[in-house]
Amino acid sequence: MLAWTIYISFLGVGILMLLPRDNARAARITALTAAIAGLVAAIGGALQTKAGEILTVTRLNWIPAIGSEYHLAADGISLTLVMLTGLAAVSGILFSWNIELRAKEFFAFYLALIGGVYGVFLSFDLFLLFVFYELAIIPKYFLIAIWGSTRREYGAMKLALYSFVGSAMVLVGIIAAFVVSGAKTMSLFELAKYPFPDSFQMWAFPLVFTGFAILAGIWPFHTWAPTGHVAAPTAASMLLAGVVMKLGAYGCLRVALTLFPKGLDEWTIQPCGPAVVSGLMSHSFIESIQWFLNLVFGFTSWRDFFGVLALIGIVYGAMVALVQKDFKFVIGYSSVSHMGFVLLGLVTLNEFGLRGAVLQMFSHGVIAGLLFAVVGRMVYDRAHTRDLGELSSMNLSKALPFAAATFAIAGFASMGLPGFSGFVSELQVLIGAWHMSPTYAVVAGLGILIGVAYTLRALQLAFFADHAEQAPMTPATISSNDHEKLEPISVPERFGAMLLIGASLVIGLYPSLLLNRIVPSFSSPLFDGLRKVGGLP
Secondary structure (H helix, E strand, O other), rough: OOHHHHHHHHHHHHHHHHHOOOOOHHHHHHHHHHHHHHHHHHHHHHOOOOOOEEEEEEEEEEEEEHHHHEEEEOOHHHHHHHHHHHHHHHHHHHOOOOOOHHHHHHHHHHHHHHHHHHHHHOOEEEHHHHHHHHHHHHHHHHHHHHHOOHHHHHHHHHHHHHHHHHHHHHHHHHHHHHOOOOOOOHHHHHHOOOOOOOHHHHHHHHHHHHHHHHHHOOOOOOOOOHHHHHHHHHHHHHHHHHHHHHHHHHHHHHHHOOOOHHHEEEEOOOOOOOOHHHHHHHOOOHHHHHHHHHHHHHEEHHHHHHHHHHHHHHHHHHHHHOOOEEEHHHHHHHHHHHHHHHHHHHHHHHHHHHHHHHHHHHHHHHHHHHHHHHHHHHHHHHHHOOOOHHHOOOOOHHHOHHHHHHHHHHHHHHHHOOOHHHHHHHHHHHHHHHHHHHHHHHHHHHHHHHHHHHHHHHHHHHHHHHHOOOOOOOHHHHOOHHHHOHHHHOOOHHHHHHHHHHHHHHHOOOOOOHHHHHHHHEEEOHHHHHHHHOOOO
16 A cells, blocks of 8 residues: 555646646646545555564566665654655645646646655665655756745755755765675665675765765755755745655665664774874775864764764754744754754664654654745745744734744744654654763753744744834835735645644654654664664664
């Protein structure tokens, strides 16, 4: 049943392309039907899968010359993200019910992206995973370039270039792993068993991890994310934050950490002699980088290096979000901050951190998608401005009370309020970080405090500003100030919001619904190598 999540998405693309060009209503209904069917297939497949089991969905010979198979499978980690994709797909279409410009092409690109994302999460063959990974990049470029807003061509091109650079790094690592392992198979199961030399893993791990982490928004390669989010139409923003960034984090876990776990071992730093230049020349390229990072910054492993980058992303993203004047940039930089928790959880190498990272992928996908929906569709499409100064004069809490309530709920969930999924996931990551180093947990906690500040600031300025002290209104705000001129929140938007709020609440109140599937997945043979170098039981 899980394979049908992919097939239904691409079948929807085919049907959409056969529809009349000017029938936007039929395009919307077709896309929503395909998305709902995909979500039902995802949930049905999850219910049929036992905890701790790796379910083989489909396994066929594909490209025998390189040992590649059409191998679809799922464990608890995959199932969590497949269900997230289904939720994001349905809610994104509901928030795009107003699309009229080239509607069938819009939803065709949308479903193609969704199909590619489903494929990545279900692929257990490295080459197949890479194909689906690339397939998801192309539609998002067109979604932003054609239907985007602010600097859409720049945002689309920047996102595509960053994505392709990361993909090139991943491809080099995949080819290297294939050759070193004997050039017989691309199976993730078989490659996870292969004893790659330690020296090979020391350079393959940072290469592949960085390649995937670029799409996860790791600092300092994060700048595509806020720009892309702001330029994208609402549904594309929801998908970028909700599932596309998760592709990168998933690749870090499924490929880099699974195949090259010894790349996280402590470095063996050889003395370089009295002369720095001669010392550098006496080492390999990767050893020279390690020597430099150790000498200048004190790092002793790639684990420490990526852990610090994740912490910088958490704090930096939150601090930049705190001073933004553009409402959508606030959410864009907050995504960078929250994805930092995912990356930090991955490099803790203990059960708390790893399961927290996977749960944070789900939680952030739901909450960030909802925040972008409020800012992009409920507010910007009606007020025609994202400037917090201008929004503060519009009395939106009365003009759009549902939008104000929805953003407040999503904001509280994003801040980690108990009862929502964000609390459970970030708590797990913080505990894992504490086991790794108490300092890491303290710095990450600082990011949460700043997150509270930027969320409350955005909520107050956009919806609950003090009108007695507001600045004189501009012509744009005057023309938008009349409540009755703002289009009311539509029924599809209300359904989309309730779907995402409900998902966050259900997992926040009953996290075992996902954790009972996520945790046993780390006991599978795929993680034997990681179990030897980390704190997994």
